[in-house]
Structures are given as structure tokens and as C-alpha cells.
Amino acid sequence: xxxxxxxxxxxxxxxxxxxxxxxxxxxxxxxxxxxxxxxxxxxxxxxxxxxxxxxxxxxxxxxxxxxxxxxxxxxxxxxxxxxxxxxxxxxxxxxxxxxxxxxxxxxxxxxxxxxxxxxxxxxxxxxxxxxxxxxxxxxxxxxxxxxxxxxxxxxxxxxxxxxxxxxxxxxxxxxxxxxxxxxxxxxxxxxxxxxxxxxxxxxxxxxxxxxxxxxxxxxxxxxxxxxxxxxxxxxxxxxxxxxxxxxxxxxxxxxxxxxxxxxxxxxxxxxxxxxxxxxxxxxxxxxxxxxxxxxxxxxxxxxxxxxxxxxxxxxxxxxxxxxxxxxxxxxxxxxxxxxxxxxxxxxxxxxxxxxxxxxxxxxxxxxxxxxxxxxxxxxxxxxxxxxxxxxxxxxxxxxxxxxxxxxxxxxxxxxxxxxxxxxxxxxxxxxxxxxxxxxxxxxxxxxxxxxxxxxxxxxxxxxxxxxxxxxxxxxxxxxxxxxxxxxxxxxxxxxxxxxxxxxxxxxxxxxxxxxxxxxxxxxxxxxxxxxxxxxxxxxxxxxxxxxxxxxxxxxxxxxxxxxxxxxxxxxxxxxxxxxxxxxxxxxxxxxxxxxxxxxxxxxxxxxxxxxxxxxxxxxxxxxxxxxxxxxxxxxxxxxxxxxxxxxxxxxxxxxxxxxxxxxxxxxxxxxxxxxxxxxxxxxxxxxxxxxxxxxxxxxxxxxxxxxxxxxxxxxxxxxxxxxxxxxxxxxxxxxxxxxxxxxxxxxxxxxxxxxxxxxxxxxxxxxxxxxxxxxxxxxxxxxxxxxxxxxxxxxxxxxxxxxxxxxxxxxxxxxxxxxxxxxxxxxxxxxxxxxxxxxxxxxxxxxxxxxxxxxxxxxxxxxxxxxxxxxxxxxxxxxxxxxxxxxxxxxxxxxxxxxxxxxxxxxxxxxxxxxxxxxxxxxxxxxxxxxxxxxxxxxx
Ligand code: SF4
Numbered sequence: 013x014x015x016x017x018x019x020x021x022x023x024x025x026x027x028x029x030x031x032x033x034x035x036x037x038x039x040x041x042x043x044x045x046x047x048x049x050x051x052x053x054x055x056x057x058x059x060x061x062x063x064x065x066x067x068x069x070x071x072x073x074x075x076x077x078x079x080x081x082x083x084x085x086x087x088x089x090x091x092x093x094x095x096x097x098x099x100x101x102x103x104x105x106x107x108x109x110x111x112x113x114x115x116x117x118x119x120x121x122x123x124x125x126x127x128x129x130x131x132x133x134x135x136x137x138x139x140x141x142x143x144x145x146x147x148x149x150x151x152x153x154x155x156x157x158x159x160x161x162x163x164x165x166x167x168x169x170x171x172x173x174x175x176x177x178x179x180x181x182x183x184x185x186x187x188x189x190x191x192x193x194x195x196x197x198x199x200x201x202x203x204x205x206x207x208x209x210x211x212x213x214x215x216x217x218x219x220x221x222x223x224x225x226x227x228x229x230x231x232x233x234x235x236x237x238x239x240x241x242x243x244x245x246x247x248x249x250x251x252x253x254x255x256x257x258x259x260x261x262x263x264x265x266x267x268x269x270x271x272x273x274x275x276x277x278x279x280x281x282x283x284x285x286x287x288x289x290x291x292x293x294x295x296x297x298x299x300x301x302x303x304x305x306x307x308x309x310x311x312x313x314x315x316x317x318x319x320x321x322x323x324x325x326x327x328x329x330x331x332x333x334x335x336x337x338x339x340x341x342x343x344x345x346x347x348x349x350x351x352x353x354x355x356x357x358x359x360x361x362x363x364x365x366x367x368x369x370x371x372x373x374x375x376x377x378x379x380x381x382x383x384x385x386x387x388x389x390x391x392x393x394x395x396x397x398x399x400x401x402x403x404x405x406x407x408x409x410x411x412x413x414x415x416x417x418x419x420x421x422x423x424x425x426x427x428x429x430x431x432x433x434x435x436x437x438x439x440x441x442x443x444x445x446x447x448x449x450x451x452x453x454x455x456x457x458x459x460x461x462x463x464x465x466x467x468x469x470x471x472x473x474x475x476x477x478x479x480x481x482x483x484x485x486x487x488x489x490x491x492x493x494x495x496x497x498x499x500x501x502x503x504x505x506x507x508x509x510x511x512x513x514x515x516x517x518x519x520x521x522x523x524x525x526x527x528x529x530x531x532x533x534x535x536x537x538x539x540x541x542x543x544x545x546x547x548x549x550x551x552x553x554x555x556x557x558x559x560x561x562x563x564x565x566x567x568x569x570x571x572x573x574x575x576x577x578x579x580x581x582x583x584x585x586x587x588x589x590x591x592x593x594x595x596x597x598x599x600x601x602x603x604x605x606x607x608x609x610x611x612x613x614x615x616x617x618x619x620x621x622x623x624x625x626x627x628x629x630x631x632x633x634x635x636x637x638x639x640x641x642x643x644x645x646x647x648x649x650x651x652x653x654x655x656x657x658x659x660x661x662x663x664x665x666x667x668x669x670x671x672x673x674x675x676x677x678x679x680x681x682x683x684x685x686x687x688x689x690x691x692x693x694x695x696x697x698x699x700x701x702x703x704x705x706x707x708x709x710x711x712x713x714x715x716x717x718x719x720x721x722x723x724x725x726x727x728x729x730x731x732x733x734x735x736x737x738x739x740x741x742x743x744x745x746x747x748x749x750x751x752x753x754x755x756x757x758x759x760x761x762x763x764x765x766x767x768x769x770x771x772x773x774x775x776x777x778x779x780x781x782x783x784x785x786x787x788x789x790x791x792x793x794x795x796x797x798x799x800x801x802x803x804x805x806x807x808x809x810x811x812x813x814x815x816x817x818x819x820x821x822x823x824x825x826x827x828x829x830x831x832x833x834x835x836x837x838x839x840x841x842x843x844x845x846x847x848x849x850x851x852x853x854x855x856x857x858x859x860x861x862x863x864x865x866x867x868x869x870x871x872x873x874x875x876x877x878x879x880x881x882x883x884x885x886x887x888x889x890x891x892x893x894x895x896x897x898x899x900x901x902x903x904x905x906x907x908x909x910x911x912x913x914x915x916x917x918x919x920x921x922x923x924x925x926x927x928x929x930x931x932x933x934x935x936x937x938x939x940x941x942x943x944x945x946x947x948x949x950x951x952x
Contacts, residue, residue, distance in 0.1 A: 026055045031607040032688040034586060034593075036579030037072035037079065038794035039134060040064060040201050041586050041593045043688055044073060046607045052948070053077050053580060053608060063600050063692050064593050065202045071792045072201070075803040079578055080608065083942030084562045084800035084869035086575035088613040090938055096543045096551060099568040099866065099936030106615065112572055114627045116555050117148075120518050121628060125149030125455045127518035129486045129509060131502050132156070133525030134795060137618055139589040139660070140648070141523070144621050146461045147630040151453040151476065152486045152517070153465045154500020156525060159910035162499040163407040166907050167416030169468060170496070170734075172429060172727045173442030173704060175416070176200075178591050180441060182399035184210045186433040189370040189398045191219045193243055193419065194405015197227030197791035204228065204401070219363065221246070222405055223784070224814075224856050225849030227791055236363070237851040239354040240784040240913055243406040244415030244767040245344070246353045247422050250364045252344040254425060255336055259368035261396070261427025262317060265332065267384070268705055269424055269727040272297040272315030273308065274328035281326075282744040285735040285763065288321075288328045295726070308726060311387045331730040335421075338764050354851060371396045371426045378432050382698050383707045385724035393701050395432030398423075405786075408913045410771040411760075413496070413906040417731070418765035424727050430702050436596035439695065440588055440718035442704050444725040445733065450474040451498075453484035460631055468498055471736040472747040483514040487908075492749040492757065493901060494908030495737055501908040503533060504901065507889055509553050510541035519555040522566065523617055524576070529565035529867070530796050530860035533887040533902065533910065534837065536930070542569040559617045562800055565867040568935045575614040580607050582616030583646040583681075587660040588718070593690065597700060599672075599716055601662055602690040603649065603681065618645035650680045658717045663691025672716030734906075735763040752898065760905045770914035772902065775892050776836055781916040783819065784851070785833065787859035787883050796860040799876060800868045802946065810879035811861040812845035815919070818852045820844075823921050832922040835886035835915060841922045841929035842881045855919060857883060862928065866935035869942045881928040887915055 027047030035042045035056075043062025047055040056076045060067030089109035094100025104112075120127045129152040130145045132138065138155050145153035157165065168175020177200050182190055184207035195204075208218065208228065220232030223240050238246055254260055265271040273295045274288040287295045294307040298319035305321065306313045317332040342348060346357035353360075377392040384390065400423050406415045420429075428434035430442070445468045452463030453476035469475060469490060476490035477483060484490075487504045489497035506527060509517045525531055532538040544552045558570035561578050576582075584604035586593055592601045625633030626640035635641055642648040649660050657673040659665070664683035665674025671693050677683070684691060693716065699709035710722035741749055741757035749757055759768060789795065790808050798804035813831060815823075825831070831844045833855070842857075850856070862880030865872045889910070890899040902911050 032059055032685070033580065033607050034584070034602045034604045034689055035073045035076065036136075036584070036604065037076055037797065038198055038201050039136065040203060041136070041602060042069065042073055042202050043602070043690060044069065044076070046580065048607070051608070053080055059688055061688055062690060063595050063598060066206070068202045068206055070201050070205075071807065072794060072798060072804065075798070075801050076580065078801045078803045080580050081946060081948070082562065082800040082802075082869070084939060085578065085612065086561060086563055086567070086573060086614060087939060089575060090573035092571045096556075096571070097539065097568050097935075099938055101573065101938045106613065109572060109574060110620070110623055110627060113557055113574070113624060116519055116557075117624070118628055121148060122458050124457060125459075126151055126486075126515070128152065128521060129505055129517050129519070130521040131500070131505055131525060132523040133531065135524050135617070136584065136586055136591055138591070139587055140585070140618055140645075141621065142465060143632060144625055144630070146464060147625065147632045148628070149455050149459050149461050151455050151461060151465060151484050154487065154489065154502055156502050156531070157499025158487070158489070158497060158501040158908055159503040159531065159912070160499075161404045161407045161909075162497070162907050163412035163904055163909040164403060164416050166468075166496050166498045167413050168420060169443075169448065169498070170445055170728060170731050171417055171420040172424065173444045173725065174437045175420075176401050177403065178438070180435055180437040181596055182207060182401060183433050183436050183596065186395060187211060187397050187399040188214075188216045188374055188433065189219070189366065190216060191221065191367070191398070191400050192228055192232070193221045193400070193402035194407070195222070195228055195401060195403040196405065196789040198789040198794045200401070200403070201791065223786060223851035223854040224788060226788065230849070235849065236355060236359070237849070239352065239851055240786060240854060241409045241411065241770045241773060242349070242353040244411055244418050244765070245349040246355060246360065247415065247418040248339060248344040248765070248767055249346050249349045249353075249360050250367065251339045251418070251422055251425060253346065253361060253364035254368060255339050257364075257368060259372060260425040261371075264427030265425070266315045266317050269729050270295065271330060271332035271335070271729055272317050272319065273331050273726070273730070274298070274319065274321060275331060275334060275730070277327045277329060282739060285739070287732055288323070309385055309724065313386060335729055335764055354853070367398055367426060371398045371428055376433070380697060380700070382702060384702065384705045385707060385710070385722075393432055395434070396426060396428040397433030398426055398428045399433070399435050405913065407909060408911060410902070410904045410911040410914055411768050412909055412911070413904050414760070414762065414765050414767065418767070421729055421765050424729060429727070430704065432701055436701070437703050438594040438596050439599040439713065439716070440592070440594070443719070444704075444723065445470065446725070447719055447723060451476050451490045453490070466498055466500060469495055470733050472740045472745060475747065477747075486514070486517055488514065489908060492753045494903060494905060495761070496906050497908035501903065503889055503910045504903075504908075506532070506538050506541050506553070510544060517553065519557060520553050521557045523559045526564045526566045526796050528569045529864060530882055530884060533884060533889045533912070535882060535884045536932075537888070539569070559620070561614070563867060563869055563937055563939045564796065565864045565935065567938065568867075574617065574620050575612070576617045577606075577610050577614045579604055581610045581614075582606055583618070583644070583649060585645070585649045585660045588662050589654060589660060596695075598692045598694045599662065600690055600692040603661070603684045605646075605681065605685060605689065616645055618648075622648055646681060650678065651676050655717070661691070662693070662716060663687075729764070731763045734761045737761045738763070752896070756905050770911060771891055771900065771905070772911065772914040772916060775894060776916045778916070781835065781918050782853070783917050783919055784854040785835070785883060785886065785915045785917045786854060786856040786913055788856060789860070790858050793858075793861070799861070799863055799870070805876070808858060808861050810843075810875040811858040811881065812843045813855055813857045814847040814850060815844050815855050816850040816852050817846065817848055819855065819919060820846045823919065825921060828924075830922045830924045831919050833886065833917050833919050835917045836892045837888040838885045839929075840881055840883075840885050841925050843879055843928070855917070857881070859883070864932050864935055866937050869937055869939050871941060872934050878927040883915070885930060886917060887912060
């Protein structure tokens with residue numbers, strides 16, 4: 013044995029240098045230590061000092077090495093040679109590529125900038141890409157949020173100034189009951205796993221509400237296998253029971269929400285349903301002590317939740333009374349909702365009782381004095397240890413906005429937002445609607461746009477409509493069809509551009525968005541639209557520029573490819589202006605930097621945009637003499653100032669000691685790298701909770717530049733902007749909706765949360781299509797990003813359709829069987845697998861595992877292409893016809909969120925085909941195929 017000991021090196025040196033940067037294998041942005049050996053990545057581990065993951069690394073994060081080695085990486089700029097879709101390209105130089113792009117974009121900018129549609133996928137540089145698009149002058153810019161979780165984000169902002177995930181988190185150290193709705197396992201990955209670990213180690217309880225018991229629901233103490241699309245009804249029943257039992261936090265509602273604000277009740281008046289305000293526009297409340305009307309923020313005011321006042325013959329009653337009337341109605345009783353939700357009344361009652369017990373009987377106090385915005389000093393902070401989390405599962409329905417609103421209202425009624433033990437915002441949130449811009453859409457030749465594209469409308473006056481009332485944007489965002497579409501509607505861009513509705517475009521410019529495959533509804537139709545030609549033989553969408561690091565399905569459909577570098581090869585900025593990495597107790601931002609140099613002729617996309625910006629002479633990218641302002645993205649990250657003293661990075665400003673506001677520091681990136689590629693500034697103890705109403709927090713936020721003056725505000729149980737749209741639909745005001753949309757606006761833009769069935773649900777014959785069909789993203793993949801990763805493919809190489817016991821038995825399925833799955837739109841034939849932990853009436857599969865043959869440098873007989881499949885083939889961006897001569901969008905009528913999860917299907921046993929159906933012909937890979945074996949020796 014002694015001889016063996018001498019031969020074995022049990023602890024080989026894996027690296028000769030460690031470079032600290034930020035992971036990008038999903039959007040959680042954990043800190044990573046990249047171990048380098050002989051100039052190559054040898055190994056990736058979690059950074060223990062990092063605020064997001066504290067050393068924890070998931071399967072995706074540790075597989076980053078295979079992302080930079082992936083055979084599917086694009087190698088050089090490509091110009092299309094064959095017809096669109098053929099995958100035939102020639103490699104060109106960057107100069108040729110950028111000159112070609114400039115020659116296409118320059119004439120558009122000079123004549124009609126709206127003819128450029130620039131949309132980005134899951135990139136993390138939206139404050140930069142939107143800045144570019146704004147200076148180009150096109151109104152047609154957005155990222156992918158419209159088909160992801162805009163309902164969650166928008167409902168959160170309009171209700172309480174922020175939502176879940178990047179906006180906030182549970183108080184993991186103190187919460188005792190955690191209720192989670194419809195969360196995909198790839199989102200909020202390490203942070204939520206670490207939080208769940210903390211919660212469980214303290215004996216806390218997790219209730220998972222999801223038709224599918226996988227991932228976080230699999231470790232929940234209680235699983236509620238709800239029927240898809242009925243979460244809003246279930247939440248409304250919980251509100252009904254809590255109101256009935258008086259288990260709501262009246263003090264919290266009176267102090268911090270618009271529950272005591274007064275609504276005009278004059279039927280038919282243009283003021284009906286609007287808040288009573290003073291001459292300065294401030295909402296008024298009735299003071300319980302004096303019995304007089306006072307502004308909501310006046311010192312000493314004690315708002316009366318039960319007030320009813322009459323002024324000049326007009327009655328005003330509080331929001332609280334209207335809310336109570338809505339939710340105490342029998343239509344929200346557990347008995348009334350039980351069948352639709354698939355949850356027994358007794359179970360709904362037990363969950364409501366558990367929420368009430370933990371919120372009120374396990375309430376506690378922290379010895380932490382603080383001062384509220386009315387100047388009142390509080391010696392303690394009251395904690396209510398109940399918290400919630402939700403994501404796309406409740407969001408991606410056409411009733412998702414109102415469902416998300418209902419969930420936010422539920423947690424507010426329990427008084428458990430921004431209190432110890434509850435849900436806490438992460439700086440720079442919370443921010444009220446008023447702190448956000450309104451959308452801007454006025455473009456002029458050779459000019460920047462008149463302001464930021466995306467924003468939060470306050471009334472019909474803010475809609476993105478032209479003078480003649482037609483949509484100003486190609487995706488028809490901010491129109492009467494979906495007025496609050498704060499993230500745009502990326503899923504409508506290609507079909508609208510193809511239809512020339514509302515107008516034709518010239519160039520479609522996409523970044524990291526696999527629109528020819530898993531990111532589109534009606535995938536085959538989208539491929540046809542991308543290749544369709546007009547009567548002159550020209551492509552209907554004349555030019556397509558695409559940037560990606562990998563040879564995804566979308567690549568074959570572009571005319572010009574600008575190959576991106578991988579996340580270990582480029583600079584990135586995870587900015588407070590954008591989607592930062594903050595924690596509830598700290599503001600934080602981060603960078604990525606090239607820990608390795610690319611071995612191919614590729615460039616970071618953001619640097620390419622800077623180059624294009626200066627070639628086009630865009631304001632913000634060139635100085636007065638036309639010289640480039642920035643060399644590349646790293647230069648921009650350091651030297652760009654959005655407002656004086658405020659730049660993309662908040663840390664190490666000025667002489668290196670300034671935070672938030674400060675002069676440009678040429679050594680800023682060096683400082684970040686020395687600090688592990690992140691920067692943290694802790695929230696003072698006095699400011700840690702009650703952020704919207706806490707003077708100490710407001711002052712701290714102003715100091716860091718989140719806003720320029722304190723702006724305390726009330727949570728909006730009642731959303732007045734929605735009421736303004738209803739008033740228009742009732743005929744009030746100058747800007748009027750088309751008649752066919754009036755009823756939809758009145759029903760769906762209710763200022764109090766409301767439940768209505770999903771739009772497809774109401775149109776489709778339930779007997780012909782009796783089953784709900786869903787997708788989830790797996791924990792070990794992030795969208796389609798893992799498909800080219802040799803390690804992650806071993807975890808999810810193909811995806812069966814999971815079938816619940818009831819449907820499995822009814823159809824006599826056995827292991828190895830296949831099923832035909834049919835929707836109103838299409839049909840697929842796919843392998844099935846039995847799953848017991850599943851709603852009786854629901855089937856599901858993993859999203860984006862199925863691949864088109866030839867894409868991603870995979871073999872044509874790879875399991876992803878032969879047994880994998882997409883549910884997207886069954887979903888259309890338009891609803892089935894109602895018989896009214898119109899085709900309505902398959903989107904939430906409030907925000908335009910793509911309603912992926914409204915899908916209904918029927919399922920039957922099928923003869924096993926050789927491969928999952930439909931099969932598309934193989935794409936020609938511009939990067940060839942991967943080798944069978946990849947070897948890298950990292951230790952001697
Ligand atoms: S959770 Fe996401 S960011 Fe964190 S290590 Fe995993 S893949 Fe990377």
C-alpha cells in the first residue's frame with residue numbers, strides 16, 4: 013500500500029490561478045471562482061464571499077466549462093449564401109459584417125427609424141440595449157418579458173411597487189410559512205434553494221401550489237395540485253375566508269395601503285371609481301380622530317377604513333369597503349370555487365386558517381426603532397412570518413395579471429409585505445408606478461426616440477398610439493388590446509411584421525432569442541413567416557440580423573450573424589439601472605469580464621452595438637465631432653453616465669470610495685475584479701423593513717441614486733390606472749377604444765382583483781379538448797441554453813410527456829408507449845411517462861429540450877431531435893376564431909403576456925412512430941458537428 017500511496021496524488025493541483033466573475037448559466041447571477049490551468053478553464057466553483065450564492069453552485073453553474081467548449085459555438089460573422097432556412101452561410105470579417113449592418117441600418121434611421129425592430133431575449137443588459145434603440149430612434153424595442161412573466165412584474169409594480177424574484181425575496185431567516193405558486197425550477201435557482209434549506213432547518217413549513225409536483229413542490233410539506241388557470245380563484249377564496257374571519261391586518265391596511273382612500277360612487281360619472289384627491293392631486297382619507305378629510309401622508313393622520321363621506325351630493329366610500337364587498341361575495345366561497353380549482357373546500361379552509369394562525373398568532377417584534385413617512389416614531393418592528401413566492405406558472409395565463417394582483421393583495425391583507433418574516437423588497441425596489449417612465453413611441457427620421465420605450469401607463473393618454481389611433485409599435489404593445497404591456501410583446505413581432513400589421517418593417521434585429529423554435533408559439537408558422545416571399549420574390553421580412561453565441565435554430569433564418577462571445581469571454585454589467593443582484597439587506601451589482609480570450613473570431617454583442625452605434629453616428633455613442641465616445645462595452649460600463657454621477661456601476665466611484673453617486677473612476681473595473689467582480693452596500697438596520705414608508709430607507713435610497721427625492725407611497729389594493737381604462741371603455745374621455753374591445757376592457761381591467769376563465773378556456777370545446785397541457789423548465793437547464801452542454805445533456809437528453817394516473821389508466825398506457833396529443837391548432841406524437849404527483853386533468857413536459865435536427869451541432873439522431881419534442885407546435889399566437897370575423901391574440905388582455913399555459917388538448921394512445929412528430933428536415937449546421945469525445949487534461 014505504501015507504494016500505491018506514493019503513486020497516487022489524491023489532491024492534484026487543479027489550477028494555477030483563480031479568476032472571480034459572475035455565472036451566466038441562468039439568470040441568478042451567482043459569484044463563481046474560475047480555476048485556470050495553462051490559460052484554460054479547468055474548473056468552476058461557487059464564490060463563498062458572494063452575496064447571491066455564498067459559495068453554492070448548481071449543476072448548470074459547474075457545467076460552464078462545457079459551455080465554453082461547446083462545439084455549437086459560432087466561430088465568425090456569417091453572411092447568408094443559400095435561401096433563408098437553409099443554414100448555408102459564408103464566413104466574413106467583422107469589418108464586412110459591420111459595414112453590411114450599417115449599410116442596412118443607416119438609410120432606415122435617416123428615413124423611417126420605426127422600420128427597425130430590435131428585440132432581445134434573456135440578455136442582462138437591457139438598460140444598455142434600450143439606450144441604443146432609443147438613440148437609433150425606433151419605437152420597436154423590447155426584451156423577452158412579454159412572453160415570460162410580465163404579468164407577475166406588472167401586477168407587482170401596480171400593486172406594491174415590485175414583485176417576486178429580482179424585485180424581492182422572503183425573509184428567509186424569520187419566515188415560518190412559505191407558500192409558493194407555479195415556480196419553474198430553473199428560475200430563482202440557488203437563492204431559493206438556499207432559502208428553502210434555511211426555512212426547513214428551522215422547522216418552517218412549505219406549501220406548494222402547482223399542478224405538477226416536481227422540483228420545489230416535491231420538497232413541499234403540503235402540495236396543492238391545482239387545476240391550471242384557477243390560482244386566482246383559489247387565492248380569492250383564501251381572501252374571502254380571511255376577511256370573513258377578520259384575520260387581516262387592519263392597522264397595516266390603514267397606514268400603508270390605499271384601503272382608506274375614498275372612491276367616488278356617482279354612477280355614470282366620469283369620476284366614478286376615481287380617488288378623492290386634494291387640489292395638488294394627493295389622495296384624501298378621513299381622519300378617525302378629527303373626522304375631517306386629510307391627505308394620506310399628513311403628520312398624525314389616523315385613516316378610517318370604514319369612512320363614507322358626502323361632498324356636494326357625491327358619496328365616497330373607502331377602497332376597503334369595495335374590496336370587502338367583492339371578496340365576501342359567495343362566488344368566492346370555498347364551496348363555489350372548489351370544483352373549478354380541483355381543491356376540496358375543507359382544504360382551502362385549512363390553508364386559510366394556517367395562514368391566519370402563523371401571521372397573527374406567531375407574530376413577533378424586533379427591537380428596532382424606525383420613523384415612518386408621517387413622522388411617527390415606532391419603537392419596534394412587528395413581524396408576521398408568512399411569505400409567498402410565485403412565477404410564470406400563475407403568470408402565463410390570459411387571466412395571469414389579475415391572478416398575480418390577487419396574490420399581492422392577499423399578502424398585503426395579511427400585513428406581511430416589507431415586515432420581518434414576510435416578503436421583502438430588494439433595492440432599488442420598491443418603486444411606485446410614478447417612479448417609472450411612461451412608454452414613448454414618437455419616432456422621427458434621423459432623431460432619437462422622444463424617451464424610453466417601455467414604461468407604466470397611468471391612463472389611456474399614455475398608450476402608444478399614432479394620431480390616427482393605430483398602434484405605434486410593431487408588437488402593438490400599449491394599445492387597447494393590452495394597455496399595460498410594460499415588457500412589450502416579442503411573441504407578436506414576427507407575425508405582425510409578416511402581416512405588415514400595423515405596418516411593414518425593413519430589418520428585424522434579434523439578440524439571444526430562439527424565435528424559430530422554442531421561444532415562439534406556432535413554431536412551424538413562424539419558420540414559414542421568416543422564409544415567406546412576396547409577389548416580387550423578395551422576403552416579406554426583408555432583412556434579419558441575429559446575434560447569438562451558439563448555432564441555435566434561429567441562426568439558419570438570419571441574413572447576417574453577429575457571433576457573440578460566451579459569458580467567460582466578455583464584459584457584462586449587472587447594473588442597478590437594470591436587473592441587479594441585490595439582496596433585501598443590501599444593494600449590490602456585479603460585472604463579468606473576459607477570464608479567457610475567445611479562440612474564435614467572435615465579439616461580445618454589447619461591444620458590437622457600441623461599434624454599430626458609432627458607425628451610425630448615434631447620439632450617446634459619438635461626440636460632437638462624430639468621434640466614438642466608447643471603445644467597447646468595458647469603456648461604456650466605466651464612463652457612461654445616465655445622470656450626472658450615476659453610471660452603470662454603483663461601486664467604487666470617484667476616487668474608489670464613493671457609492672451610488674460619484675465621478676467616473678478609470679480604475680472601477682479593476683476594483684470590481686479585486687473585490688470578486690461584485691459590489692455590496694448594506695441597508696442600515698433602521699431602514700431594513702417598511703421600505704416604502706421608512707424615512708431612513710428613503711434617505712438611503714436617494715443617497716445611492718435610486719431616485720432623486722424621497723417618495724413614500726401607499727400599496728394599491730385598488731388600481732386607479734385600471735379604472736381609467738374602464739372609464740374610457742364606458743365612453744368617458746377623448747381617447748376611446750374600438751367598440752369590439754370595450755367589454756373586454758371593462759371585464760379584465762378591473763381595478764380590484766377579479767377572476768375570469770382563460771380566453772382559450774372559454775373558446776375551446778371542453779369535451780373535445782378535456783386536458784390541460786403545460787411545460788416546466790428543469791432545474792438543470794435554463795431555457796434552451798443547456799442543450800449544447802455535454803454534461804447537462806446527460807441529465808435531460810429527451811423529454812417524455814408526463815401523464816397523471818387517471819389519464820394513464822383510462823388510456824391503458826404502459827411504459828414505452830406513445831401518445832397523439834391534439835389541440836385546436838395542431839398535433840404531436842410523443843413518448844409518454846406515468847407521473848402520480850400530477851393534477852388529474854393535466855399533462856406536461858420539460859420545455860425546450862426537443863431540438864430541430866442539425867441545430868446546436870448535435871447529431872441528427874441525437875435524442876433531443878428524435879425523442880424530444882416541443883409543446884409549442886400545439887400553441888398559436890392567435891386564439892381560435894370566435895366567429896366575429898376577428899382573430900384575438902392568445903395573450904393576457906391587460907399586459908399582452910403570452911398565454912402559454914391556457915392550452916387545452918386531448919390525448920390518445922398512438923402507434924409508436926420512429927421519431928417524435930412532427931419531424932422537420934435537418935438544418936445545415938454552419939459550425940459542423942461536435943466530436944464524439946472531448947478530452948481536456950487539467951492536472952499533471
Ligand atoms: S443558480 Fe444560475 S447563476 Fe447560480 S450557479 Fe446555477 S446557473 Fe449559475
